[in-house]
Amino acid sequence: MSITSKEVRLKSRPVGLPVADNFEIAQVQLPAPGAGEVQVKNLWMTVDPYMRGRMMDRESYVPPFQIGEALQGGAIGEVVASEDANFKAGDLVSSMFGWREAFNAPGGALQKLDTHGLPPQTFLGVAGMPGLTAYVGLIKIAALKPGDVVFVSAAAGAVGSVVCQIAKIKGHTVIGSAGGPEKAAFLKEIGVDHVIDYKVEKDLTAALAKAAPKGIDVYFENVGGEHLDAALAVANPFARFALCGMISQYNVTEAPKGPSNIMLAVGKSLRLEGFIVSNHFDMLPQYVAELSGWIQSGQFKWKETVETGIENAPAAFLKLFSGENMGKMLVKLA
């Protein structure tokens, strides 16, 4: 059937911190699905920091969003009509057609979702890309090994809070950095050993050195800037840094200040390695198997920050940069 759908389009490319006016809401009419197509009504969509990069017109590992077109991103939806024999009305599906209420797409662009009893939106969070990102970064890129002291920045975020918990479940000392008392309390709740509230610390390096008197062996990097300087300063010889993101740098308009102490990487034999989760999807089965066990045993907790309605999707995205989310930031669409 023909239905209407509202979608979020990129109206203009942000310069510096994105603002509401960089986005516009448009309404489109979706025809009934054609042969081989499926019509999907989205239930949940995700907003993630990496999307900021796609709003710039530059070469990157994912192509830039185009002005006047709907944005893209992860979404969980329900099939309402299908002309593909593999899907039927009522099926839950995951797709990259977020930022819109509904869409038509070829069946091949969708993945049927078996929730295994979990809330569907967790597949945009702990059981989805952010969770796998945490797992890949910690286990494969940072090559976590027994006895490592682990430092995590943006530790209360969608990725960071999973990193903290995996490291704690595996028996490590974990130091988490986050901004504000509410996040600090959440980190304590999930077992983080030492919480650094970077908003109150004047000297991040001193705070980290105090929290990690024996140094750090692994740094899970989500923030960049002063956090990277502090991690370099306090790193033990042969420490590994998994470079997942540098959110403090995404909106700068001048050349960002690089880590002035990068030279320490030579003398300490440090390894700094960037990664993109999409190059490591082969680790998903292993992660899901471990995660299921942790969830069933009650060892694993997660938080969501939820905005409601497609009109509020841009605001939800902007809140990632003001640090207003705890755990996964989601938009509930239906």
Place this chain on the structure above:
Amino acid sequence: MSITSKEVRLKSRPVGLPVADNFEIAQVQLPAPGAGEVQVKNLWMTVDPYMRGRMMDRESYVPPFQIGEALQGGAIGEVVASEDANFKAGDLVSSMFGWREAFNAPGGALQKLDTHGLPPQTFLGVAGMPGLTAYVGLIKIAALKPGDVVFVSAAAGAVGSVVCQIAKIKGHTVIGSAGGPEKAAFLKEIGVDHVIDYKVEKDLTAALAKAAPKGIDVYFENVGGEHLDAALAVANPFARFALCGMISQYNVTEAPKGPSNIMLAVGKSLRLEGFIVSNHFDMLPQYVAELSGWIQSGQFKWKETVETGIENAPAAFLKLFSGENMGKMLVKLA
């Protein structure tokens, strides 16, 4: 027998660029060697950039030099008297008792040197620590693989010129950066494909992008600063950076400017890894075996820059930072 020896002592810790007055020459009287000791007259000593770090009073992977004491470093000498049955007069030995004309030491602190027909001083250069550093960084740390385009900074130096040649012998495209026409000519002579004279290039990133239109896959880092920025900018996805040294940063007195584009390491999945050759001495037999073949086949060339006399050792060291050496900087002592 008792002999006199002149040695170079650290008179004061350099602030910024070292100057002649940071050093002093002293004369000592060496008694005849005691039981188990060997008396050695040095023929050659090395000066290396890493020694700058040891002149600072800080924790590092090697302890700092002490004021008023003789400096230390690699040397090749000849035994003049021995009270250790394993050594006899006339033996060539390598030791860490550089910066002095002669010394007494326990036999256990010396290594007997079989030159295999090479000039003895090459064991302070291509056949010694700088050569092994090049090999370890390129083969193990950067994990050189077929088809890699290799960028080398300080490419005409003791380490860099070996990196360039190993990469060329193994069939790679090599881009080398060095300062001045004489070094550029040397790099051409050893087969470097594209030479960047950083002293004449206003925009190092543009110069590198032009020299490497398909990007770089390996960066052998000896310089830091703008060189690191350029390598990050021009790196291909999954490029590996072997961080060997950052000589441009050794004498800065303010906080150095870090790489402002370090964030590219995330999106491009780059790996930056520092290393210290002394953690990789297990690769020496493999390196020596390969090197012997290259030298015998005439594929391998090296240059030395030689100062003469212990009194000129500080000047030789200072020339490392003004870039006046080509290939290995050595001091001939006898």
